[in-house]
Amino acid sequence: MNTLPRALVILVGIAGAVIALYGIREVASIAGPVVLALVLVIAVAPVRGWLHAKGLPVWLQVAVPFLVVLLVLLSMVGILTISVTQLTSLLPTYASEFEQLLAAAQQWAATYGLGTDVLERALEAFDPSRLFELAQGLLGSLIGVLSASFLVVVLLLAMCLDAPVTARILTAGEERRPQLVRALATCARKTRRYLIVSTIFGLLTAALDVLALSLLGVPLPLLWGFLALIANYIPNIGFVIALLPPTMLALLDGGVRTMVLVIIAYSVINVVTQSFILPKFLGDAVGLTTTMTFLSLLVWTFVLGPLGAILAIPLSLLARALLIDSDPSATWAQALVSGRLPDR
Incomplete structure (x- = not known):
């Protein structure tokens, strides 16, 4: 039986990988939370294993790891929410400082005979209202993070529910695909x-x-x-x-x-x-x-x-x-x- 040339196999493999990666990219809003939830379930798997070794009920083996990860996620989202809210209120107060910084940089460049065209254009184009736009963008990003976190929590619960069954399936399949x-x-x-x-x-x-x-x-x-x-x-x-x-x-x-x-x-x-x-x-x-x-x-x-x-x-x-x-x-x-x- 003739085998395909190695170069052709490599090219076909690379083409398949590129197609697969672009396909995942098109559904990144779904694939990202799925992968994050999977990684979190893997991270807390020893907790479930310890509870299983103690002979505790299955519902407890599901609930405890889920609550551990949920507590961590809620803490991180809470810190992020408070901090971003403070940042959005703080940024607009630095408009004058930014103007002074550009002016000082322009003066320093002129002292040493350096070109100031870029700094002059930056100073002329600077609009303090853009700091408000940046703050609004940060709030919009925060809303996106919160939405993704909700999807992650739902996926995390589903994967925690399936984790005991998945572990048994993998163990049973070790003989066929070790x-x-x-x-x-x-x-x-x-x-x-x-x-x-x-x-x-x-x-x-x-x-x-x-x-x-x-x-x-x-x-x-x-x-x-x-x-x-x-x-x-x-x-x-x-x-x-x-x-x-x-x-x-x-x-x-x-x-x-x-x-x-x-x-x-x-x-x-x-x-x-x-x-x-x-x-x-x-x-x-x-x-x-x-x-x-x-x-x-x-x-x-x-x-x-x-x-x-x-x-x-x-x-x-x-x-x-x-x-x-x-x-x-x-x-x-x-x-x-x-x-x-x-x-x-």
């Missing part, structure tokens, strides 16, 4: 470890950021700490995303000195927690090379938007389990994405 079942179990274990370690260190980083911002007098430190926690799940560029908003607000509120101190504080905290301490606990549990992690960030952000950036690692682990780890002949692909030579 490689697939083991791959999914490994994916769930790695996802949980990644989420637990990232959450612990995210909370530590956020607490230190809030303390530093409070000491420096930067407004809304709780909001920026919450942003630092969320950005901690975004590989490679999460630190920059968490740094930019409080840095700009520090510049408007306290000047260049405060902005520089914020950058120094964030950099020191990030280097200590993320570069020195975190790798000792996380190690190579994720099983993805640096290049694959960055590509995962780009691909899933393109497909699902900001939520895809947050869930890039769990989504990549799921894709690896379904497409690579479940195939006994794909050891070369496992080595390629993990950066580890296959066992001989």
Whole structure:
């Protein structure tokens, strides 16, 4: 039997992947909450397993994990709602500070003989009313987050109800498809470890950021700490995303000195927690090379938007389990994405 040329197989596989990703992108408003709910169910699966081992009723095995996640979601939404409401009322008060900052930058550039055309156009085009438009946009985004949260809660309840049955089905199917079942179990274990370690260190980083911002007098430190926690799940560029908003607000509120101190504080905290301490606990549990992690960030952000950036690692682990780890002949692909030579 003639086999197809490898080049043709690769091209067809790439074409199929592109079509699938574009299809998911078209239904991102549904796919995103589904994936988030699935990840949350995986995260609290040990709670259900512990309750099952204790012989507690099935309804309790469903209710307790659901309530744990629901409490966390409600707390996060509450913090976000209060913080965004405060930010929308605070932004318009910095209109004059922004004008003064542009004028000072223009004067500084002229002193050193630098071109000021860009600054002049920015100063002429600046309209303080746009800060109100930005505030309205933030409120609109908050409404979208609340709507998505409602869908996530509904999906989470459905998945928690199905979790005991799904676990039994996977266990029963281990004899027929052992490689697939083991791959999914490994994916769930790695996802949980990644989420637990990232959450612990995210909370530590956020607490230190809030303390530093409070000491420096930067407004809304709780909001920026919450942003630092969320950005901690975004590989490679999460630190920059968490740094930019409080840095700009520090510049408007306290000047260049405060902005520089914020950058120094964030950099020191990030280097200590993320570069020195975190790798000792996380190690190579994720099983993805640096290049694959960055590509995962780009691909899933393109497909699902900001939520895809947050869930890039769990989504990549799921894709690896379904497409690579479940195939006994794909050891070369496992080595390629993990950066580890296959066992001989």
